[in-house]
Amino acid sequence: MIDRATSLSTVWAPAKVNLYLHVGKPLPDGRHPLDSLVMFADGNAADRVSVRPYQTVVLKVDGPAAKALKGEKNNLVLRAAKLLMDAAGRSDLGAALNLHKELPVAAGIGGGSADAAATLQALNHYWDIGFGDQAILNLGAELGADVPACLQSEPVLMRGIGEQLTPFKMQPLPIVLVNPNVPLSTADVFKKFDAMGLGSDFKEREGPDSSGGPEVLARSLERYSNDLEVPAKILCPAVKDVLDTIEKTEGALMARMSGSGPTCFGVFETMEAAQAAAYIISKRKKKWWVKASLLSGSR
Numbered sequence: 001m002i003d004r005a006t007s008l009s010t011v012w013a014p015a016k017v018n019l020y021l022h023v024g025k026p027l028p029d030g031r032h033p034l035d036s037l038v039m040f041a042d043g044n045a046a047d048r049v050s051v052r053p054y055q056t057v058v059l060k061v062d063g064p065a066a067k068a069l070k071g072e073k074n075n076l077v078l079r080a081a082k083l084l085m086d087a088a089g090r091s092d093l094g095a096a097l098n099l100h101k102e103l104p105v106a107a108g109i110g111g112g113s114a115d116a117a118a119t120l121q122a123l124n125h126y127w128d129i130g131f132g133d134q135a136i137l138n139l140g141a142e143l144g145a146d147v148p149a150c151l152q153s154e155p156v157l158m159r160g161i162g163e164q165l166t167p168f169k170m171q172p173l174p175i176v177l178v179n180p181n182v183p184l185s186t187a188d189v190f191k192k193f194d195a196m197g198l199g200s201d202f203k204e205r206e207g208p209d210s211s212g213g214p215e216v217l218a219r220s221l222e223r224y225s226n227d228l229e230v231p232a233k234i235l236c237p238a239v240k241d242v243l244d245t246i247e248k249t250e251g252a253l254m255a256r257m258s259g260s261g262p263t264c265f266g267v268f269e270t271m272e273a274a275q276a277a278a279y280i281i282s283k284r285k286k287k288w289w290v291k292a293s294l295l296s297g298s299r
Contacts, residue, residue, distance in 0.1 A: 009126055013047040013118035014040045015103055015177065016110030016150060017265055017295060018258045020224035024202030026194055027161070031145075035204045036158040037168060037224075038149050039295040045177050047103050047111060049077065049118040051126045054096035057081045061099045068105035068183070075099075076112045076143060080119040083139055088129045095123060104289050106183035108232075108259030113146035120151065155298050157207055170210050172297040173217065174274040178246060178281060179263040179289040180238035189260040192231035199227065218253035218267045225256075232261035239264065245285065249277045263289075 017039050024033035047063070059078050061069050069075065077099050085093050097119065103111035117140055124131050131139075133151075140147035145162030155170035193199065208220035233239045239262045246255035246266035251273040255266045268274040271294055278292035 009051040009122065011049050011118040011122040012043060013049055013103075013111070013114035013150070014042065014153060014296075015045040015293070016040055016114060016146060016259070017175065017177070018108075018226065019208075019221060020256070021226045021228060021259065022202055022205070022224070023193060023199050023227040025199040031161045032190065032193075032199070033160065033202060034145075034158060034162055035202070037155070037207055038158050039155045039170060039173060040150075040153045041109075041177070041291075041293040041295060045103065045109075045291040045293040047115055047118070048100040049115060049122050050098040050100070051122050052096040052098070054094045056094045057085070057097065058095075059097045059099065061101055063099075063101040065101040065104055065111075066099075069099075069101060076116040077119045080116040080139075080143055081123055083142060084120055084123050084127075084129065084131075087131070087135075087139055088127070090127070090129070093127050095126060104179045104181065104183075104263065106185055107179050107263045108184065108186075108257065108261045109177065109179075109263045110146045110150055110259065113144050114150045116140070116143045116147050117150035117153075154296065159204055167298065168207050168210070169298050170295075171213070173214060173295040174268045174271045175265045175293055175295055176246065176249075176252075176268065176274050176278045176281065177258075177263055177265050177289075177291045177293060178242050178285075180236075180242050180285075181287055181289055182236055182238050182262055184232060184236045184239075184260065184262045186260040188235055189228050189232050192235055193228060196231060198230070202227075214267050214269050215253055221254060221256070221267075226258070228260050229257045232257060236262045238262055242288075245281060246277075249280055251277055
């Protein structure tokens with residue numbers, strides 16, 4: 001598990017990017033079988049969770065995307081803190097948590113899951129509970145399907161209902177993340193996916209060719225897709241605009257939606273090309289959230 005702490009009391013919560021996402025028909029419990037290759041952003045596209053001493057557990061949210069969480073009663077950060085306290089059998093613990101929110105909410109890049117993962121890691125250290133990696137992963141799975149992958153924060157094949165994680169060898173990958181600043185509910189996208197009768201041809205596949213550079217990978221990824229893209233475009237037409245904008249930007253090797261959207265990403269040959277593209281897109285679309293990022297490769 002990667003230690004993303006910048007100090008004892010601050011942990012990064014990077015964006016999760018699905019390079020592809022195949023989805024099957026719903027299981028009897030309503031959840032869906034998944035097959036996805038996941039990578040994680042650098043500090044250019046990440047939230048931060050910080051901890052200070054306090055008698056009880058309290059949470060303050062700040063940052064550019066904080067407004068979207070105002071009044072939220074079931075925040076994943078607080079749920080993660082309570083789950084850890086309960087697992088440790090320690091009702092006497094306290095901490096002042098600060099979530100610096102940079103990532104857009106309901107965006108398909110696992111922001112809430114990343115925040116929960118960072119909280120578990122930060123408080124496990126801060127409270128000196130001493131749970132090992134597997135114990136923290138098990139707690140993460142109780143909070144959401146994406147949380148275990150966010151705890152590992154390295155390239156993985158994500159299967160089952162998201163709980164089956166297999167490390168996948170990847171080189172760092174320059175991308176641009178683009179969100180039209182329109183929230184899109186994951187539950188609504190899956191509901192539309194089901195209503196459209198999609199997922200009948202689902203099967204797990206071998207991962208793409210990751211032996212070359214970004215151009216080789218982009219060509220290989222053409223054989224894969226994001227199965228949630230079609231229902232997402234119906235619910236949020238801005239997704240098509242985002243994809244078209246990325247594809248038309250100089251240097252873009254491919255464009256695809258991440259997760260349940262509406263955030264999309266473009267792959268570029270170098271970070272310089274990604275940064276130039278992010279600058280161009282942000283100038284053209286001033287209300288959009290645009291970030292160049294280097295997805296972390298395998299350790």
